[in-house]
Amino acid sequence: MNELDKKLTAFFISDGTGITVEMLGHSLLAQFDQVIPEKVTIPFIDSPQSAKNAVKRINSAYIRDGHRPIILSTLVDPKIAGIMQEANALYLDCFQIFIKKIESELDLNASHISGRSHAAQNTDYSKRIDAINYALLCDDGQGSKHLDNADVILIGVSRCGKTPTCLFLALQYGIRAANYPLIPEDFEEQSLPKTLRNFKDKLFGLTILPDRLHRIRQERRPNSEYASIENCKHEVRSAEALIEKEKIPLIDTTTRSIEEVSTVIRQRPQLKTKLMN
């Protein structure tokens, strides 16, 4: 396909939510910057009828686009996968090929039952819900008396990315993450807020470039002292000095995504055993 103006549709097909295949598909297609295909996720393909309907949609896209679509699939049931493969498309199977190789490695058969990797009502599920409630309870310095239950406590200046990171750690991994803002009083004293001093091994510092912090705060409180570039510079410099002085690990969120920041935090030894299911 050298005519790059040709339209192309990518379908992400799953018997579950499709989140895994969608993430894999986005990474794969990001490798082809020149082509921007339309991306369609079709979740819950868990019956022959739903597979047949999906095949119809895919074949329509072929006719509409003038180029056969790309299918990425994580279907577990070989029968349903077989139906999908009848579509007029490039079919990329992201499940069966690996299952076969693992089967022969382990000398075991896979169950081939559509597993629900996010299934509710298991221990991990309750742990995640519990962690979300915890993150909300202990957001922005609230819930101080619950800090002994924290797996990790994020500290840093206001609006440096603490809350989204805590919520992500909770939702994705069931990690109980509290967050506590560093404020001008802490900088004047050049010491940690009293509440935090007993939990030094749980602390993780976030920081951010003053320019970016300024832009974020401007949106929230335009032209305030709080948002001014001078104040942002002062707060960031003071927070970094304090965090370094206390020998607390520190990560700059400026050019990192929530996922990247969370992954760095998760490398802490005490969090490593906390695995997503």
Next chain:
Amino acid sequence: MNELDKKLTAFFISDGTGITVEMLGHSLLAQFDQVIPEKVTIPFIDSPQSAKNAVKRINSAYIRDGHRPIILSTLVDPKIAGIMQEANALYLDCFQIFIKKIESELDLNASHISGRSHAAQNTDYSKRIDAINYALLCDDGQGSKHLDNADVILIGVSRCGKTPTCLFLALQYGIRAANYPLIPEDFEEQSLPKTLRNFKDKLFGLTILPDRLHRIRQERRPNSEYASIENCKHEVRSAEALIEKEKIPLIDTTTRSIEEVSTVIRQRPQLKTKLMN
């Protein structure tokens, strides 16, 4: 491997956060219920040196376990992937094989640059942060005056799963999801809270089995009227009747994960264009 007591380690290797390959790996290994391998995610393998260190860890696991480990990898750089393949393990490549097939389908070369699929500072990133702030602002019936900015408004009885779902929709997809509790006053009047009446096309109902709601509320407020099974039955029945009467779509969260509930909600036509990046 018929001796099922043999230990086996699975490594999930990525040049980024490893979240995608970890999710894929968990789904794949869930197919082998009999064997419970130890799972280790090694993120940020983005240099020959970090790859060599990972190979060492993997080879140590081989010696320790007495069975070669399984590697699942989404490495983009063929050179770094080449180093990983030297490990004494079953190497399952979840990236290159698909890239090659897409390259030949599109008659284009992939960039082979480690893409950061969660990269910060792009539009989607700001949209997600914005959506998280929105979900927090409009949680539990707060922020009524901002409801016209909602993409979706979840309604249902207290503790049926609205908040985690809103946060997931925000974090994963940048969807602005508000939530609004249905309370006894609404049931008496058998009508929607006034605030919601102008936004009927944005509403989505969540419900839950009374038994499970009772257990969840018991943990929060043990032996309260609020948590009593009779009250839970009454609230759920009334909420379902109201939601049905108003012809609002409804989903039962009892046996569904946050991901599954979010995926169903995302099928609403007005949300379909909101894609994760």
